[in-house]
Amino acid sequence: MNVRHSGTMAPVPSGRVHNLINIGAYSVLAAGALYAARQNLLVITPAQALNFTVAYAAGTFLLSPDLDLAEGRVDSKRHWGVLGILWVPYGMLFSHRGWSHSWVIGPLTRLLYVALIVALVVGLVKFVAPEVQLPRIPQPVAWKFILPLLIGYYLSQWLHLIADGVRPDHGLRKGYRKVRGR
Ligand SMILES: [Zn+2]
Secondary structure: OOOOOOOOOOOOOOHHHHHHHHHHHHHHHHHHHHHHHHOOOOOOOHHHHHHHHHHHHHHHHHOOHHHHHOOOOOHHHHOOHHHHHHHHHHHHHOOOOOHHHOOOHHHHHHHHHHHHHHHHHHHHHHHHOOOOOOOOOOOOOOHHHHHHHHHHHHHHHHHHHHHHOOOOOOOOOOOHHHHOOO
């Protein structure tokens, strides 16, 4: 399903084109990182590379800014399968290319949204079946573990925004309302 953004702005890439851009950028980046590592210019552990890749893929295919269209049919919602329905409230909450498409807050809203759903599910499980042992996050979580996740996620989001022609100060400018709406 290709979703075309419309409205006052110039046409921007469909979900499929966004995916291709992100996959292409990843290939270039991976080749560059591999080369730099071979030349001993860069030290990346396999775990860090994996974290980066997982977060980048999640950001590209599952947590795309275009989930602000999830009240309709959109590529990134389809990847969730039946769980795609969970994103409908997010789509209703955020106007297309509004806060969801800002550089810092936008990606954060989707992380918080996922955290909220997880918290609701955990709460429900604890209420219905208190004896169930839920997996725990080992504490403390190290920065060298979190950082590749954050970089991978945010990079995937920023590539989407760049392809959309959204500037880093989006949402901070006065003319913000003009670019809202679909
Ligand atoms: Zn977009």
